Amino acid sequence: MDLNTRVIHEGQVHDPATGSHVSPIYQTSTYVLPNFKEAVRLNQDVNAGFSYSRFGSPTVAEFERKIAALEGAEAALGTASGLAAISIATMSKLGAGSHLIFGDVIYGCSFTLFTQILPHYGVEYTIVDTTDPEAVKKAMRPNTKVIYVETPANPTLKITDIAAIAEIAHAQKDVTLVVDSTFASPYLQNPLALGADAVVHSATKYLCGHGTALGGVIAGKQAYIDRCRMPFIQCFGSVLDPFAAWQIMQGMKSLGLRMERHCENAQKVAEFLEGHKNVTKVYYPGLPSFGKYHELAKKQMRGFGGMMSVDIKGGQDGAATVMESVEIISLATSLGNIDSLIQHSPSMSHFDMTPEERHAVEIFDGQVRLSVGCECVDDLIADLDQALNKIKL
Numbered sequence: 510m511d512l513n514t515r516v517i518h519e520g521q522v523h524d525p526a527t528g529s530h531v532s533p534i535y536q537t538s539t540y541v542l543p544n545f546k547e548a549v550r551l552n553q554d555v556n557a558g559f560s561y562s563r564f565g566s567p568t569v570a571e572f573e574r575k576i577a578a579l580e581g582a583e584a585a586l587g588t589a590s591g592l593a594a595i596s597i598a599t600m601s602k603l604g605a606g607s608h609l610i611f612g613d614v615i616y617g618c619s620f621t622l623f624t625q626i627l628p629h630y631g632v633e634y635t636i637v638d639t640t641d642p643e644a645v646k647k648a649m650r651p652n653t654k655v656i657y658v659e660t661p662a663n664p665t666l667k668i669t670d671i672a673a674i675a676e677i678a679h680a681q682k683d684v685t686l687v688v689d690s691t692f693a694s695p696y697l698q699n700p701l702a703l704g705a706d707a708v709v710h711s712a713t714k715y716l717c718g719h720g721t722a723l724g725g726v727i728a729g730k731q732a733y734i735d736r737c738r739m740p741f742i743q744c745f746g747s748v749l750d751p752f753a754a755w756q757i758m759q760g761m762k763s764l765g766l767r768m769e770r771h772c773e774n775a776q777k778v779a780e781f782l783e784g785h786k787n788v789t790k791v792y793y794p795g796l797p798s799f800g801k802y803h804e805l806a807k808k809q810m811r812g813f814g815g816m817m818s819v820d821i822k823g824g825q826d827g828a829a830t831v832m833e834s835v836e837i838i839s840l841a842t843s844l845g846n847i848d849s850l851i852q853h854s855p856s857m858s859h860f861d862m863t864p865e866e867r868h869a870v871e872i873f874d875g876q877v878r879l880s881v882g883c884e885c886v887d888d889l890i891a892d893l894d895q896a897l898n899k900i901k902l
């Protein structure tokens with residue numbers, strides 16, 4: 510079946526108890542167990558049923574089946590946030606003395622997890638430009654256990670060749686390639702089909718789509734997901750709440766509709782911004798001026814997405830003028846909502862990097878990140894135009 514049908518129907522449950530078309534929210538912490546033998550079995554076998562909502566719940570399980578189907582994975586695990594998914598996906602494969610390779614442009618808190626938290630537990634790391642497969646190959650060590658790639662990358666939208674990195678990962682025994690595919694959503698890209706071992710999403714973003722819930726998900730092989738569930742999520746405790754899972758699932762039904770509009774609007778906004786006198790550069794995979802990333806995006810994605818970054822003339826002051834002058838677009842962190850959002854990556858999403866680290870990877874002081882929503886694109890362009898024209902150079 511076509512993706513547009515699958516995104517609506519995959520894994521959907523019509524409640525067998527009442528016939529309710531939309532499945533209920535199982536808002537319960539625990540489950541009544543029929544007898545002692547079953548109590549023991551359900552507590553010890555993660556996939557046999559439900560015993561306590563930290564180990565799994567029917568509402569979250571429905572969300573997990575949907576994601577597994579859309580990502581072509583054997584299994585999936587819902588988590589409390591995208592960061593919980595990233596922590597568990599990587600930490601379940603890393604330990605003292607092991608080595609992690611990750612991209613030089615990734616979500617700010619992922620960067621902090623890898624540079625400030627994991628080293629505390631003896632994990633070594635190397636930061637590389639994952640868009641250069643040769644650099645990844647050179648960074649490999651005998652103790653490398655995880656390669657972590659974000660593509661498209663937050664915030665500069667660099668595209669990494671997932672298939673090329675998978676080949677490097679799998680040339681060595683026991684290396685897991687984890688891809689953060691949040692910016693693409695399962696609608697535009699399937700990393701597992703390109704050779705990745707695991708895909709993670711911040712479900713807070715495009716999957717939910719309406720900014721009403723936090724959530725995350727990991728998808729991959731059954732054995733890997735089982736281990737992520739038990740003991741990792743069971744003991745980290747960063748479980749997805751049933752109500753949040755339910756809200757994300759309602760949002761996911763319109764993922765296809767929204768992504769089509771996000772892509773269409775973002776392409777027009779990017780082309781407009783590229784021609785504006787107060788813009789120096791637009792980072793968007795759909796623009797031919799994005800060079801090798803544009804070519805790679807055409808090859809590995811089904812569309813270019815709704816995210817872009819923009820270098821504004823006048824540095825941080827110019828960026829501030831635009832962010833404070835837009836009227837339809839909201840100054841807010843986060844992304845992937847049906848409404849457009851704008852933020853300043855250097856001081857908001859990526860403030861944990863030093864200025865030197867940021868500038869080296871093209872996160873410049875006058876850069877804003879734009880999450881292009883589903884409003885009428887002419888209104889968005891007019892809003893950006895009036896805001897950009899307020900800059901005094």
Ligand SMILES: *Cc1c(COP(=O)(O)O)cnc(C)c1O
Pocket residue numbers: 590591592593616619659663689691692711712713714723724725843844
């Ligand atoms: C937002 C985001 C995250 C973190 O997700 P949360 O749900 O906020 O924890 C991770 N990766 C990317 C690319 C993101 O945009």
